[in-house]
Amino acid sequence: MNYAIVFRLLGYVMLIEGALLLLPAAASWIYGEWFVLGVFLITAAVSAAIGYALRGIKPQSKVFYMREGFAATSLSWIVISIVGAVPFVVTGCIPNPVDALFETVSGFTTTGASILPGVEDLPKGILFWRSFTHWIGGMGVLVFLLSLLPLTGGSHVNLMKAESPGPQVDKLVPKVQSTAKILYGIYFALTVLEVVFLLLGGMPLFESMLTAFGTAGTGGFGFKNDSFTSFSPYIQWVVTIFMILFGVNFNAYFLLLLRKFNRAISEEVRGYFAIILVAIGIITANIYSLYNSFGEAVRQAAFQVGSIITTTGFSSCDFDLWPTLSKEILVVLMFIGACAGSTGGGIKVSRLLILGKTLGKELKQALHPQVVAPVRMDGKLLNHETIRTTNVFMGAYFFIFVVSFLLISLDGFDMVTNFTAIAATLNNIGPGLAQVGPMMNFGSFTNPAKLVMIFDMLAGRLEIFPMLVLFLPDTWRRF
Structure with a gap:
């Protein structure tokens, strides 16, 4: 393990977080919240000071591999979450440190x-x-870090691979820094575009920004207790459309800009939109009797399908009151998730396509052992390594799910609450059903159960492996 370069990267991360903390400080200044302003400024100063000290570490070698990439990524997310929780505790908004960490991890992991x-x-x-x-x-x-800093030496794509959601990460252009800039440029542009549409709908600027932050990151924190229930149909449709857009692989937007339309509309993107349309159609038919209006039924169905499959977690109604079929579809969508390379969570549509194609290959070869049945995606042959890592991911995913489900069951809640609580946290969704439904919260769980779900949120956002390697002794051996 190249400890020096890992700590140096942590230093850069803490410097960046210190700078980012100045934005909520500015919001506190605008609204005259002087105590909160002081808390943010002090937290930013401490974070920046520690980051500056760590940044001064000079590694003998600037080369790092997947081991360093995984360690730096997981430790970075843990550190930013701990620092980010400080304002909640010090201001008294969330006095329990475990609760504050839960809320912050839930925010950063979207x-x-x-x-x-x-x-x-x-x-x-x-x-x-x-x-x-x-x-x-x-x-x-870390993608933000790569877009800002011209890091030299090493394979920096290892950082992007460790942090980016999906079975594989490709550089859009030869340089990793340029790829990171392109991704953040698209991300920023879509965020601004949503803010504009929300402003046109009469939403104030501050609320428009908070909504866009949650939609862009497919996060789901709202600023109203009823989430989006009380907002106009126009606002709900704008949020629905942008939730779905942020669930698309960002490579597709880059390819659209280059006018490479055939490559942009990949099998995964087509599958993603097909799942959304089918789910909306079934749920609309199933809940029509609750609303007695086709338009409202479509809007409610589209909002919740878009919210759940993209793992955003906003709600426009209490879908826990919907018929069983509709709730079951939403639970299935929790596991499917959005596209690889998007801001969404879940297993990802691409992995499910790979698993489906692999199953088809095995069934065909079971009937015809002599037949060669290669697995292809978008006309390209999938190599064995991609298929292997997909299968290993699924094994690790279900292992963590089962263990977490059993551990939080010690709190004594019903099976639906426990199952959907783990589904909501491991898939980075937000709301579940029953005691963790859209109009409820996770505050009734004990601290040990919350710590389990904190790990699940981090593992789900970082695609399992970066968090698991922290527990391997080989990770920490010097080379």
Whole structure:
């Protein structure tokens, strides 16, 4: 393990977080929240000071491999979450450190699961920071770091691979830094575009920014206790459309800009939209009798399908009151998730396509052992390594799911609550069903159960492996 370069990267991350903390400080200044302003400024100063000290470490070798990439990524997310939780504790908004860490990890991992029974009375600076963590975590803090700093030496794509969601990460252009800039450029442009549409719908600027932060990062923290239930149909449709857009692989947008339309509309993108349309159609038919209006049924179905499959977690109604079929479809969508290379969570559509194609190959070869049946995606042959890592990911995913499900069951809640709580946290969704439904929260769990779900949120956002390698002794051996 190249400890020096890992600590140096942590230093850069803490410097960046110190700078980002100035934005909620500015919001506190605008709204005259002087105590909250002081908390943010002190936290930013301490984070920057520690980061500056760590940045001064000079590694003998600037080369790092996947081991360093995984360690730096997982430790970075743990560190930014701990620092990000400080304002919640010091201001007294969330006095319990475990609760504050849960809320912050939920923000950075774009989960949106909350322990707060109400948010409307929170200071504006805290509300801003709470939603802004979604935007920071959506594209990834290390991708942001790579876009800013011309790091030299080593294979920096290992950092991007460790942090980016999906079975594989490709550079859009030869340089990793240029790829990171392109991704963040698209991310920023879509965020601004959503803010404009929300402003046109009459939503104030501050609320428009918080909504865009949550939508862009597919996070789900709201600033109203009823999420989006009380907003106009126009606002709900705007949020629905942008949730779905942020669930698309960002490579597709880059290819669209290059006018490579055939490559942009990949099998995964087509599958993603097909799943959304089918789910909306079935749920609309199933809930029509609840609303007696086709338009409203479509809007509610589209909002919740878009929210759940992209793992955003906003809600426009209490879908826990929907018929069983509709709730079951939403639970299935929790596991499917969005596209690889998006800001969404879940297993990812691409992995499910790979698993489906692999199953088809095995069935064909079981009937015809002599037949060669290669697995292809978008006309390209999938190599054995991609198929192997997909299968290993699924094994690790279900192992963590089962263990977590059993551990939080010690709290004594019903099976639906426990199952959907783990599904909501491991898949970075936000709300589940029953005691963790859209109008409820996670505050009733004990601290040990919350720590389990904190690990799940981090593991889900970082695609399992970066968190698991922290527990391997080989990770920490010097080379």
